[in-house]
Amino acid sequence: MASMAVFDRPFDNAIDRYLRSLDLSTVPVDIDAIAGALGVTSIEPRRLKVEGYLGRSPNQDLIIRFKTGARPERQRFTVAHEVAHIIIARAQGREIQRSVRRDLERNNAEERMANRIAGKLLVPERTLVSQLRGSAPGWRTVDELSRLYRVSRTTMLCRLREVTSVLAVEFVIDLSHERSHKVASFRIAYSEKRSLRFLRPPKDEISALLNSRGVGAVHSIDVDFDGRAEQVRCEGRMSRNVNGDLAYHVIGWHLPSSGTIDMK
Numbered sequence: 001m002a003s004m005a006v007f008d009r010p011f012d013n014a015i016d017r018y019l020r021s022l023d024l025s026t027v028p029v030d031i032d033a034i035a036g037a038l039g040v041t042s043i044e045p046r047r048l049k050v051e052g053y054l055g056r057s058p059n060q061d062l063i064i065r066f067k068t069g070a071r072p073e074r075q076r077f078t079v080a081h082e083v084a085h086i087i088i089a090r091a092q093g094r095e096i097q098r099s100v101r102r103d104l105e106r107n108n109a110e111e112r113m114a115n116r117i118a119g120k121l122l123v124p125e126r127t128l129v130s131q132l133r134g135s136a137p138g139w140r141t142v143d144e145l146s147r148l149y150r151v152s153r154t155t156m157l158c159r160l161r162e163v164t165s166v167l168a169v170e171f172v173i174d175l176s177h178e179r180s181h182k183v184a185s186f187r188i189a190y191s192e193k194r195s196l197r198f199l200r201p202p203k204d205e206i207s208a209l210l211n212s213r214g215v216g217a218v219h220s221i222d223v224d225f226d227g228r229a230e231q232v233r234c235e236g237r238m239s240r241n242v243n244g245d246l247a248y249h250v251i252g253w254h255l256p257s258s259g260t261i262d263m264k
């Protein structure tokens with residue numbers, strides 16, 4: 001690594017200032033235009049082993065390459081990820097010197113930061129929150145927004161947990177059999193940088209979710225988010241993970257009417 005940056009809060013703020021200087025008001029965001037505004041002269045598919053590539057052409061122009069045949073939302077994410085490397089470099093006061101390959105740096109701090117910035121570029125908080133205000137929390141909205149922003153459902157779920165003015169909660173309950181309520185394991189994810197407490201034990205909450213599960217089943221979960229009692233409307237559906245295992249996947253969120261939430 002040329003520079004192993006520590007990404008702290010001031011750096012996060014520098015990135016956010018940079019992002020605010022970009023025009024992210026149209027949906028879907030024109031990521032190619034943003035890349036162009038940052039000096040990228042060519043974005044093209046190539047037969048790559050990795051998802052993407054940021055480098056310089058022989059005449060020193062910035063170029064982005066993405067994997068031929070990748071799904072459109074994957075390509076968009078890859079371009080946004082490479083754009084994020086440019087933004088990180090500029091926020092650090094350096095220029096991209098050499099090629100940046102995703103496989104060589106997977107899992108390092110810059111890779112994670114680039115993925116995070118890619119999400120912010122493709123699903124900006126401002127437009128997302130205004131759309132969420134007019135929609136019911138649940139899968140239909142997640143799927144509609146994923147299509148609208150041309151991102152994967154995974155990216156959309158990730159953004160719902162990241163944006164500061166949304167209180168999101170997600171359950172993935174792995175089941176041993178289709179008809180049984182036997183829980184193999186479960187994961188609960190919620191808005192980052194927040195504290196969440198269920199008003200009843202999570203195991204009881206999960207039993208209640210499974211008892212009323214079904215396609216489009218709506219659940220209401222009482223939680224304490226940062227010391228405030230909130231009721232979160234959630235929706236569940238059956239899904240299969242990458243290993244083909246069955247899970248009941250519940251997603252929901254709440255937008256406090258006060259608009260913004262104080263973040264320390």
Ligand SMILES: [Zn+2]
Pocket residue numbers: 081085100101102105110111114
């Ligand atoms: Zn990368």
